[in-house]
Amino acid sequence: MFGEKALELIRELHRSRDTSLPPFNEDGIRQVLEEMRALFEQNQKDVSATVAGEVGLFSGVQLRHAALERNKRCLLAYLYSRLQSMRNMRWEFGSVLPQEIKYNLSEQEIQWFNKYNKSLANYMRSIGGDGGLDLTQDIKPPKTLYIEVRCLVDHGEFETQDGNVIVLKKNSQHFILRSECEHLIRQGILEHIVH
């Protein structure tokens, strides 16, 4: 059936929407493009035949054209959906992607990510006019000034705004300014303790 492979690509993404991005399915894409080429060539033959006088080929041409449009749509949806996941990862993890995720991206996707990063960084730098504003911080409304955090991994020394130096040893608990440790919480180094 036409469009099967394209649907498989979509299913692959749908299945993995709660886990991390699956590897870029280069093979699948290639197969869809090949199917499109075959459909197009068959259509060209039928169109020439019709011009030459044959009848009854029109429905076939229509069907193949519909399949071509469907394949195109599925392919673009697959690519777009992956880009959206990557975009969300930039906002969650920061500008450097973890190695496991990068491993699953294609060369062009990594290029897209770098360009997106650059564009975003330029924009954030231009806000206000004094070095800019990091929009990936302050994601949640601030409830308290200081928060209690537990350290999940050894992270060495950490200097606070006041000049105090805290040693972030695994399982140690600290009372730090929320604005200073937000990024460490997102990276998974600290854990916010909620009572």
Added chain:
Amino acid sequence: MAGVSEDIEEGSEEEMEAMTAGEVLQKLEEAWLNEKFSPELLEIKSDLVECMLDQIKEMEENIKRAKKGDFKVSLHRMEIDRIRFVISSYLRLRLEKIEQNTAHILEVERQRSDEETPHLTPEEHTYAKEYLENMEGHFKGIALRHMPPNLQTLDPKQTVIRPNLDSYIFLKVNENTEGVLVEEETQEAREEVVDLEAGDQHIMRYRPVAPLVSSGAVSLI
């Protein structure tokens, strides 16, 4: 704020400074909520953002000079955190809309007359263009380029995502406004016109009240 005669600008700039920081923050919060609940990208309130960023800088200076352990320092720090959150959220909401409706927004800006103020800052405009280019380049490079010749372009009618201006929103009325055309006359229904009284709260479609949001006569909640 460029390109307008100095005399007119002077008047409004003085007005801006005559507002207290508290009033500016309130206006910013209003702009933030409007942006959050409106389906379309509204006009950027750059002066409010810049003013509050300056406020933050001033407050940080004050903190540096204050005695250590002074209670006021904590209060100032919390205020700074809150203000920074509102500004970040406001700009983030706008970026999200720009990324969702890139082609549509760029089209609207292209068609805007020279007298109207643009809804995007120049930097947002650059960001939008770069984002669209990046996206289209990616599609072309991986997929479109390898497709049959008649399918290699993207038909805007099929691909452009436009904001749904008919979505319902909650609003509160700031200024008495009479004769708002809510439903146009069709074959099945008469036209529906309402009068909005200050202090009222309503739920209705966004489209008819869009100009009232821009003018400040109503605020979205």
